[in-house]
């Protein structure tokens with residue numbers, strides 16, 4: 001994020017604590033079943049190799065890991081919301097090697113140069129992009145890659161439809177959900193505000209370049225509803 005305070009981290013915990021039990025299905029509905037295509041795009045772009053050690057940053061319940069063939073890579077998921085991690089672990093009871101850990105993307109609890117690739121979906125709008133980039137740069141091996149995407153605001157002809165959906169339909173869902181769950185009401189009311197206020201996509205490329213990332217690229221997906229960014233830690237970086 002972008003406002004220079006840590007407030008959104010606790011907002012995120014509040015948002016996702018309430019949403020956690022229904023998160024996987026809400027993700028499908030809210031993204032109109034597009035999330036699976038965005039995740040597949042990210043993984044194609046990542047071109048993962050057998051034996052890679054991957055950090056799924058802000059992993060939630062571990063949805064991204066479901067798209068990575070088991071056994072090919074070691075995937076570690078990190079998320080600040082303990083309940084998302086707990087539900088992710090319950091989904092994976094049947095002896096998978098991948099691990100899920102509670103922790104903050106702005107203070108990643110892993111050593112320097114630990115990962116070949118950092119992947120992340122929907123994190124930057126909840127973070128100070130400079131702190132997030134510092135930490136990702138630190139835990140990546142030299143030559144390692146960061147690939148992420150998050151919600152953005154489309155321009156052009158899609159903009160009014162997007163605004164209607166995010167600020168109209170989602171807010172209305174919040175009012176309806178509020179009849180049964182205060183937590184879901186908070187989620188659906190707060191998320192549109194966060195999407196509207198976030199400037200993560202404007203700050204991130206510059207922040208990545210200033211942290212020594214090279215080959216920084218971006219792809220606008222679904223007309224700008226989300227944007228993906230990627231970059232490579234310089235092989236000579238400390």
Ligand SMILES: C[S@@+](CC[C@H](N)C(=O)[O-])C[C@H]1O[C@@H](n2cnc3c(N)ncnc32)[C@H](O)[C@@H]1O
Nearest residue numbers: 012058059060063079080081104105121122126
């Ligand atoms: C929309 S969910 C995405 C989960 C998962 N990446 C996916 O694609 O399904 C956003 C996640 O970001 C997590 N999050 C927000 N701020 C965080 C932070 N500072 N550090 C780690 N995780 C964070 C939330 O707890 C939540 O699980």
